Amino acid sequence: MNLNKSIEELHELLINNKITSNELVEESLKKSKEIEAKCNAFVTIIDNPKKSVISDNLLSGIPFGVKDNYSTKGILSTGSSNTLKDYVPFFSATAVLKLEEAGAVMVNKTAMDEFGMGGSGTTCHTGAVKNPWNLNRMCGGSSAGSAAAVASGVYPFALGSDTGDSIRKPAAYCGIVGYKPTYGMISRYGLFPFASSLDTCGCLTRSVKDAAIVVDAMKGLDEKDLTTWDSSKINLYNSLNGNVKGKKLFYIKELANIESYKNPNEELIKHLDNFHKTLNILKDMDVEIEEVSIDTNLLNALPSVYTCISSAEATSNMSNLTGIIFGPRGEGETVEEMMKDHRTKGFSPLIKRRFIIGSYILQKENQERYFVNALRVRRLIVDTIKDLFKKYDALIMPVGSGIAPYLDDDNDMIDNKETRVLEEHLQIGNFGGFPSITIPNGFINNMPVGINITGNCYDDANVLNIAYALENKMEYKNQIAKEGLNE
């Protein structure tokens, strides 16, 4: 067993010829098959992964997984949707190319909620992904397969994408690290779009350092993505020094304090209690932490704003899926009928619901009331948080309201539970394009939970360094899902 190790440890073994890349890849493929049988985590396990030469690059020879919404040349890329069930792209996403240039070896494509539009990992066209800590529970989504695989020790890292919390939520549910960098740090070219103004490429790893190494390799200006920015002066890996003395963090009182909830269940009580205990660890490192109050009207608007903007952009982004140029050709007498047939058969009900919402709010007569107002509220929320970033180094929050739900709990319907905003607040990171990282911070009922740190745009190094310092004071770094913990 080698793949439970960190990237640095594996690199050490590789350059000292203690192990070959081929052996690592073989081990990863074997583990992939095992986890596929157990968790249903993959769309494709690659038969003959590309060989790689070991170099000074920390990633050379290291196997990794790629979420199935990344375009990978010559390898099936479905976005976990029936509309692309046989689609083999002829070009690779920039992020994947950069990792391959670094010498990393892609071994599988991971299952996800269809086109990233779900938070459960249960709406993949290949079926639900199961949580390796407890096979009756979900991984969360949409980067479900990536989270399950990294948590199981298939490889040290996998790519994810994050539109609302699609990297950071499953990371918490699977007891690993999930990092969404600043918007535009990594090129989205080749990432199947969900909501372009929110979509961010990122990774899932078992340590902050590994996340830094992976994003260092993926980031950079790309002429194919006009929203990328020049981060050549930033080296995340070298910025990790663990020095956080004097840093100032804040959390949102209305969401993170148990007093805000009228009928908290036991899980929520434990989760928030655990969150505050983790804050104490930081305080012991001379980090200042303050509680900040934010207008509940603004907070309560979060999920609706997200639904409006993401559904609207998604409706438009996925209009290319007609079965004419790629994807299974629909049947019908006219082109319109063929498109309709393709889309009716191809999309799951969850996606269709979002398309209808998106279309509705973009209609001329509704746009001002829904879409334009959602954009305004997004701006208000971002301005509020940016204001706070003038005073604080980062926002620290619990991820979700507890542990991964049971698979049959899947409920994407819009609900009005009082924990709803607590479940969805990570969307703030996408609204502002903020760098945001989730790390594991404990267990409730033998299931992992996570804590999230979010900072201002372009301040990735700072965010990662705080997470790095905290991680080192806890015992969850590099943890592998322990089997047999099923209730």
Next chain:
Amino acid sequence: MSKYKAVIGLEMHCELKSNSKVFSQAKNSYSEIPNSNVSPVDMAFPGILPTINKESVREALLMSLVLNCTQPEYVYFDRKNYYYPDLPKGYQITQMHAPIGVNGKVTIDMGTYKKEVLIHDIHLEEDSASLDHYSLASLINYNRAGVPLLELVTEPCLNSASEAVAFLEYIRRVYQYCGISDADTKMGQIRCDVNVSIMNEDDKELGTKVEIKNVNSFSNVYDTINYEIKRQSELKDSGKYNEVEQETRRFDEESGTTIRMRSKVDAIDYKYFVEPNIPKYKISNEWLEEIKKSIPVLPQERKEKYINELGLKEYDANIIIKEKDYADYFEECVKLGMDAKIAANYLTVNIIAYINKEDITLKEFYLTPILLNQIISELNKGTISSKQAKEIFNKSLEEKKEPKTYITKENTQISDKEELDKIIINILDNNQKQIIDYHNGKTNLFDYFVGQVMKETKGKANPSLVKEILSKKLQ
């Protein structure tokens, strides 16, 4: 003529020249081979993102300046969402919220009067793929998908088919003069939508607007408008104006009529919203100034100069400004010192006829202004006659040899006054009797003297010069 006032608005789409497409890096050039200038972006494969061609933005800004429009502070784009097989992404990237130019104005010359045309807006967008329909299938060619397109929308301010066509001609010429489009209707580079309504002269409100889509030549625009005015007028005359519906029609070339496509009630909601993948781009004043400086002298200005400063007739000036190539050629000739009227005459009579017959462009024409000058300068000096000039012109074109190779001692005229003087004195000395007869009234002997000079010089004496000298000496 209808007794009603026609109100016409135009939407004119024009493909722009550039190396690559407007939102992708595929080549922007016409190709006979279908689907040869295509990138993954043009076919909307999953994961593609738009790029932006700065050259296309520059061209659009240039046009915005020429049309006296107001430019936005930032350039950004919108998505126009609809499903059609020629639109791979399911949306067109265009400009709705902040067009590259708004509230413009140009004045066009209608001959007897000037017409002010108001521009509602001008915006940059991408073209769709083209479809070929066959009985069993339709084929899609993505070469055109993503080609930069500039759409110009006028206010409903034109009142006749002639005004509409004059405006379109004017704009086409501007495109060509600015070098940002070949604006060739035959190549489908220009496509128009025409809006027509009629009203009583003193009505306060406009009548019902009918839109005729995709009219692809200026003569069709002319016919479309006149047909619609006639159709609507007849309905109004017979008290059936309520049958004129706000609808979209198309022009049927064969019958010369318009045919209903869909009612405005079925109009598509395009669900416009800002394209999130192209960040807003601030237009700097420096850039605008730079673009302004690059605007060439436009046809109307050139025409006025030709008439007022170079003394051309309006008829000739109009022919010359029709194409930028013509005007540039003409101006080059004048710059080389040729007589403007002679150069204009050669261009409008001989050269244009020749290139039309040979089906070539003026750029491909063998006799460049410099070569043409070899003929005209000799003609000016009198070394060759205008008849000879024409012959050399034709021979040079035929054999593709420089005109000067045909201008030799043997075939040039004697225009040296002193030399001719000597010859003439000699002849007169030998014809004393004829001189007396001439002075006694036999004036037709003048031709006899000319004939003697020609005989002596083997026909090479410059005849007008000979006549000039002779008439002086015989006084």
